[in-house]
Amino acid sequence: MAVAMPRESNIDTVFQRLVDSYNTFSQAPNGSPKAKAQLQSAAKELIAATQAPYEAALAFAMQNALFPCFIAAGDCGILSQWPKVTMTAEELAEKTGAERRLIARLMRVLVGAGVFNELGEELYSHNQLSTTLSKPSLLSVTKFASPAVARLPEYLAATSYRNPGYSTEVSTPFQFGNNTPLGFYQALAANDNVRKGFDDQMKAHVAMERAKFQTGFASMFDFEGEVGPLIKSPEDVALVDVGGSQGHVLEDVRKHLPGFKGRLILEELPETLQSITVPEGIEAVPYNFLESEQPIKGAACYLLRQIFLNWSDARGHQILRNTLPAMKRGYSRLLIMEPVPPPAAAPMAAAMLDIQMMQMGGGLRTEKQWRAFLDDAGFEVRNFWPSNSNQTVIEAVPKAQV
Template sequence: MTSRTEELATSVSENLAKLQDYLKANNLPDLSIEDDVPLQFQFEPDFASPRDAAIIARRELLALLSAVSRFNIASSFPDGHDTATYDELAERCRLPEPEVRRIVRALLPSYIFQEKGNGIVAHTAASKKLARNHLMSALRFTDAMQKWPGSEEPNQTGYNLANGTEDHAFAHMAKFPGRSERFAAAMALFSKGPGNSPKWLLENYPWGHIGCETIVDVGGSSGEYSIPIAQAYPDLKCIVQELPEVITKASPTLPSDLKERVSFMAHDFFTEQPVKGANVYLLRWVLHDWSDKYAIRILRALVPALESGSKIVLHEHILPEPGEAPTLQERTLRIFDTGMRELTNGKAREVRDWEALLASADPCFKIEKIGTPRGSDLGIIEVEWKS
C-alpha cells in the first residue's frame, strides 16, 4: 500500500516535470530568483492562476489559523475529549456557533480538524498541536511586535499573547503538570541530533591542553557535555551549574566513576559567578534563550571570577550570511531564530551579533576564534578575558 508520504513525493516529482516541460516548450529559462532572469513565464495563463491561487490560499490559511489561535478554538474541546459539537466549542470560546462552524469547516480541507458527521468535530494531529499552543505563539508573533515594539523582555512575546500570561514562557509552562517535561523532552531529543552531538565540541576545542584544571559548565543541565568531556580527559574536573530543581534530578544519574571529577552546584547564572579562577567557563546553548539585554547580564556575571587569560567557550548557533550555507540548513537556522523571538525574545546570532554582544558586555572579552565545525549545527566561539 502506497503511503501518503510516497504519494506526495510522487506528486511533487510529476508536477516539477510538467513545469520543466512547459519551460522548455516555451523556450523559457529555468526557475531562478536572480534579478536578471526574465519573468514573463510568471504571467503565462497556464501557470499564473495556480500560482496566484496558491498564494491566496496560503494567506487565507494563515488568517484562519490566527482566528483559531485568537479564540482558542482548538483548546475548547471538553476536558479529556478529542471530539465536540459546534455548540460546545462555541460556548467555550464565546463565539456564535455559525462563526465557529465556518472557521472549522474552512480548515477541514487542510486536515486541521475533521468532522465525524452530525456536527461532531474531532481533533487531528495538526489541531492537537494548535491546542497545545505549539503554533499559537508563531501566529501572535507580529501582534507582540506591535504591542511591545523593540522589547527585549522575555515576557513580552507571541507566547505571552497566545497563552494570556505575563509569565516568562518557562515559568508559565512549569505551572501545568507535564508541560515543562514535554518541552524539555523535545529539546533533549533535538539536542541528540547528529549535528548537536558533544563530539563536535570534544574534537574541535583543545581540552587536552588545559592540564589539570577546572571547567565550569554554566547552565549545564544534567551534564550532557561535562560528562563526555570528563570521560575523554581524565585530568579535567567539571563543575555543572544549574538551578536546584535540575540538580536534584541530575545528581543521581552521574556515573559513579566520575563522582570525584564531576560535581553539581546550584547557581543562577544572572548572579555573580562563585567559582573564581577556573580555566574555562563553558556556556553551551544558553544565550540563545535570551535577548541581548539579558545575555549581557549573564556574561557580566562571570567577570568577578575571571583572571587575565581565562577562557569562555560559547557553544551556540552562528547564523550564516545569506548564501553561505545550504538552503535547507539556513532555513532551519532562521526558523529557529524567529522561534526564539516568539518564545522568549531570545535570538540566534550572526558573527557580527556575537562580536557586538561581547563588546557590549565588556571590552575585555576578546574573541579568539569563531566558526562552526563541518557537520555540526552549533558553532564554537572561543573568548579570552584580557584585563
C-alpha cells in the same frame, strides 16, 4: 487531440540547478550544512516554478490551517504510537473517539505536509516525521510555545514594531501572548509536565546530532587539544556547563573523550536539578545566572549552549557580567554554542528558530552581532568554530588578556 501545455520556461533551468545541488550535496563530506541548504532551496524553487503566482500565494497563505491540524491530531491522539502498522480512519476513530470523517480531513492535510503516509482511501501508516512528531515531549513543548507566536502580530503592533527585547521594562511576547507576568522559564517551572518535556527535548538533540551528523558536542570543539593542556590536577575544573539542562553535553564529553581530565560541573536552576538524574561523573551545582555571580571560580571553560538565544542583549549582558569575575585571566575561556545564521541566505530552520526565540525577547545573532554583543560586555571573540550540525562554537576571552 490533446494540446501540450506550455511549459514554464524556467522549469528546466531550476531542475538543472536541483540536479547540480544534489550532486554537490552527495559528494560533500559528512552532510555539509551549506550543501544541504542549497539542495533544500533548489527543491523549493522547483516546486515554486511549477506553480502559477496566485496558486503559490494561496498555498502559502492557507498554511495557517496546518498548525491547528497538527495540534488537534496531537490532542485527540492521532499523533501517538499505533497498535498496528497501518490504520484506517475507522480504526483511528475507534482508538481516539474522534469522528471518522473529521479524521480523514485532518489526515488529508497532515499527509499533504509529509506527516504520515497515505496507502489508499482512508488507510494510513506512520513515517519518520509522524513518529517524531508523536513524542509527547515535543507536542507539549510546541503547545506551550504556541500562543505567544500566534499573537506576535498583535504584540508587534502594540509595541509600534520595535524589535522585541528592546527594553527589559516591556513585557515579552511570551508574557503578552499568555497574559502572564511570568517569563518563559518561570512559567515552565510552574508546569512540571511541560518542563520535563522541554528538558527531554534538549537531551534529544544529542542523539539526533550523533545519529544524523556522526558528530557530538565533544567533537564540535577541540576540547582535548585546546583545554586538555590547561588541566594540571584532577581538582581543576575543565568545564562548567551553565544552564546545561540534564548534563547531556558533559555526558557526551565524558563518554567520547575518555582521556579528557578535570572536573565537569553542571549548573542549572534548582527545579531542573531536582527532577533529573545527574549523569555519572558530573557534579551538579544549583545556579541562577541572572541573579548572582558565577560561583565556580577559575574553570578552564564556561560553556553556554543555547542560552543567549533565549535572552535579549540586556539580559545576555547580565549573564556575561555575572560570569566575567569568575574567569581567570589568560586561562579561562567562554564557549558559546548555538546556531549562527549567515548574514544572507539563512536556512529557513534558523529563521524560524529566531522567531520562536523572539517570544522571550531573544533571538539568533549573526557573526557581526555576536562580535558587537561580546565586545560591549568586555569580551573578545577568539574564534568561530563551525560544525557540520547547525551549531557554531563561539570562543571568547575577557578583553584585557588579548
